[in-house]
Amino acid sequence: MNMFRLDHKVAVITGGGSGIGQAIAKCFGTQGADVHILELNEEGGKATVAEIVAAGGKAQVHACNVADQAVVVSTMDGIIKANGRLDILVNCAGIAHVGNLENTSEQDLDRIYSVNIKGTYNCLYAVIKQMKAQGGGVILNVASIAASVGIPDRFAYSMSKGAVFTMTLSVAKDYIHDNIRCNSLSPARVHTPFVDGFLAKNYPGREPEMFEKLSKTQPIGRMAKPAEIGSLALYLCSDEAGFITGTDYPIDGGFITLNN
Ligand SMILES: NC(=O)c1ccc[n+]([C@@H]2O[C@H](COP(=O)([O-])OP(=O)(O)OC[C@H]3O[C@@H](n4cnc5c(N)ncnc54)[C@H](O)[C@@H]3O)[C@@H](O)[C@H]2O)c1
Numbered sequence: 001m002n003m004f005r006l007d008h009k010v011a012v013i014t015g016g017g018s019g020i021g022q023a024i025a026k027c028f029g030t031q032g033a034d035v036h037i038l039e040l041n042e043e044g045g046k047a048t049v050a051e052i053v054a055a056g057g058k059a060q061v062h063a064c065n066v067a068d069q070a071v072v073v074s075t076m077d078g079i080i081k082a083n084g085r086l087d088i089l090v091n092c093a094g095i096a097h098v099g100n101l102e103n104t105s106e107q108d109l110d111r112i113y114s115v116n117i118k119g120t121y122n123c124l125y126a127v128i129k130q131m132k133a134q135g136g137g138v139i140l141n142v143a144s145i146a147a148s149v150g151i152p153d154r155f156a157y158s159m160s161k162g163a164v165f166t167m168t169l170s171v172a173k174d175y176i177h178d179n180i181r182c183n184s185l186s187p188a189r190v191h192t193p194f195v196d197g198f199l200a201k202n203y204p205g206r207e208p209e210m211f212e213k214l215s216k217t218q219p220i221g222r223m224a225k226p227a228e229i230g231s232l233a234l235y236l237c238s239d240e241a242g243f244i245t246g247t248d249y250p251i252d253g254g255f256i257t258l259n260n
Helices: 019-030 042-054 069-083 106-134 155-174 193-202 207-216 226-237
Strands: 010-014 034-039 058-063 088-091 137-142 180-187 248-251
Touching (some): 010 019, 010 106, 019 034, 019 058, 019 193, 019 226, 034 042, 042 058, 058 069, 069 106, 088 226, 106 137, 106 155, 137 155, 180 226, 193 207
Parallel strands (some): 010 034, 010 088, 088 137, 137 180, 180 248
């Protein structure tokens, strides 16, 4: 079966040095894309690139803080100049914060805003002109179930993922006649270093117990595997998903609809 191929497509994946972004990058590499990873953690990005190349794919890492617009624009411009096009953007880089309104400081809010919201905006801003000029493109933003249901102690994080979803709608609407599709996907818990780091920081010594508890918040009884998110990302960015735009896809083991 020759479906879901990404041959000759230039794909940028932010946060591709770990977790979900890494799984998306590896999946896209396997499917023939020319993968470009934008990463704050260059070493993580290099490790992903090495895996893609070892499997016969094409990939490069670009050290980049998505929160810095000047750096994002020059990085994307470099990729466009070198390849003549940029077909797919996956905005996956993101950071977490645990806290309700009262224990979210102004600094916490600014930090979450600068990566999850402004970082997504910066990358969208830096690629949209090229996608228009070349006659189309595909954008996928990684949101979260926290964008659509109330999760305890996720005030700033939920706000940021709500913004990721609404940016998705705006871009999908404004560029629909430029042949640019824009969607988001919303995972429940995925077992990545993001989750392990969260447990180590917030529940030291109680990690196994809390891992079990978090696993069970998905009615399906476990967390997602990063590769499962990679597969949905592949579908949404493939030509086979050509009729899909302006939509958020929960990938949540029943979290949103079956938790009753
Ligand atoms: N893991 C989950 O349970 C889960 C659930 C829903 C949504 N998400 C979202 O999925 C995305 C990826 O999460 P993950 O679990 O793979 O996390 P992760 O921490 O394993 O990976 C995130 C990657 O983003 C990179 N990054 C962070 N800030 C950056 C910046 N300013 N510029 C460039 N790169 C930066 C990190 O270096 C890291 O490699 C995030 O947007 C997160 O909010 C995760």
